[in-house]
Amino acid sequence: MASSKLQQVAAGAHDATTAEMHKQLSDEQLGDLIEASLESRENSYSPYSKFKVGAALLTHDDTVITGCNVENISYGLSNCAERTAVFRAVVQGYRKFKAIAITAEMGNKFVGPCGACRQVMAEFGLDWEVYLAMPNKSYMKTTVGKLLPDSFSPDWVTLG
Ligand SMILES: O=c1ccn([C@H]2C[C@H](O)[C@@H](CO)O2)c(=O)[nH]1
Ligand SMILES: [Zn+2]
Numbered sequence: 500m501a502s503s504k505l506q507q508v509a510a511g512a513h514d515a516t517t518a519e520m521h522k523q524l525s526d527e528q529l530g531d532l533i534e535a536s537l538e539s540r541e542n543s544y545s546p547y548s549k550f551k552v553g554a555a556l557l558t559h560d561d562t563v564i565t566g567c568n569v570e571n572i573s574y575g576l577s578n579c580a581e582r583t584a585v586f587r588a589v590v591q592g593y594r595k596f597k598a599i600a601i602t603a604e605m606g607n608k609f610v611g612p613c614g615a616c617r618q619v620m621a622e623f624g625l626d627w628e629v630y631l632a633m634p635n636k637s638y639m640k641t642t643v644g645k646l647l648p649d650s651f652s653p654d655w656v657t658l659g
Contacts, residue, residue, distance in 0.1 A: 524557065524598055524628065532557055533632045536580075536600040539565035540634075543580070546570065552580035552603045552610070556588050559595035564588040581616035585623070598628035600638070609639045611646065621652040 524532070532555045540553025547570050554566040566584025570577040581601060588596070599620065603610035609631040612620070620629075625644030632638040644650075 528557065528561070529598075529600075529630065529638075530636075532563060532598060532600040533602065533630065533636055533638060535563050535565050536602040536632060537634060537636075539567045539580070539584075540602050541567075543567040544569045545577075547572070547574060547577075550603065552601065554580035554584040554602075555600045556584045556593075556596055557598045558588060558593040559597060561597075562591075562593065564591065564593065579613060579616050581612050582619050585616075585619055594623055596623055596627050598630060600630040600632050602632045602634060604634050607633075609633065617643070617647040618650070618652075621647050621650045621654065625650065625652060625654045 535555035536553040538553065539555060540551050543551035543553065545551055545568055550568070552568045556564045556566070558564065564584055564587050566580045566582070566587060568577065568580045569583060580603075581599065584599065588594075601610065601612060611631060612629070620627075620643045625642070625647070627643055629641045629643060629646060630638045631641065644654075
């Protein structure tokens with residue numbers, strides 16, 4: 500029988516492993532990012548749900564890459580705004596992100612990304628910022644790691 504001792508790793512420890520990317524956005528950058536997500540939301544192709552979502556990613560070199568949800572008559576094939584933005588960014592050679600702004604309208608509630616989008620964002624690090632925004636530009640700040648704790652991701656704790 501293996502003799503290794505039980506070893507508990509503190510919850511949230513993974514947040515400390517990728518601190519290098521953690522950078523505060525300036526107010527101007529954040530305003531521009533939310534504005535970009537609002538604009539891309541206008542291009543949402545959502546004839547089935549009629550629920551428009553826009554996203555805007557800020558890459559490590561301050562490039563903004565947008566996305567919107569793109570639905571399909573075969574409903575399950577619909578792609579969310581967040582994944583559209585991440586996939587577009589990857590096509591353009593980006594894999595390091597500072598932040599994403601996501602804009603949708605659901606009364607006075609913030610709309611959080613679905614599980615699939617959380618997993619896709621976690622592929623590219625847990626320690627980057629997520630701004631959930633409303634069309635009136637109020638926003639809530641969180642991080643990828645907070646949205647997907649204890650995740651199955653390349654950033655997860657490696658036991659020495
Ligand atoms: O964070 C979210 C939540 C939902 N949607 C899309 C998927 C679908 O097209 C529509 C309704 O779920 O909204 C997104 O793009 N992002
Ligand atoms: Zn999603």
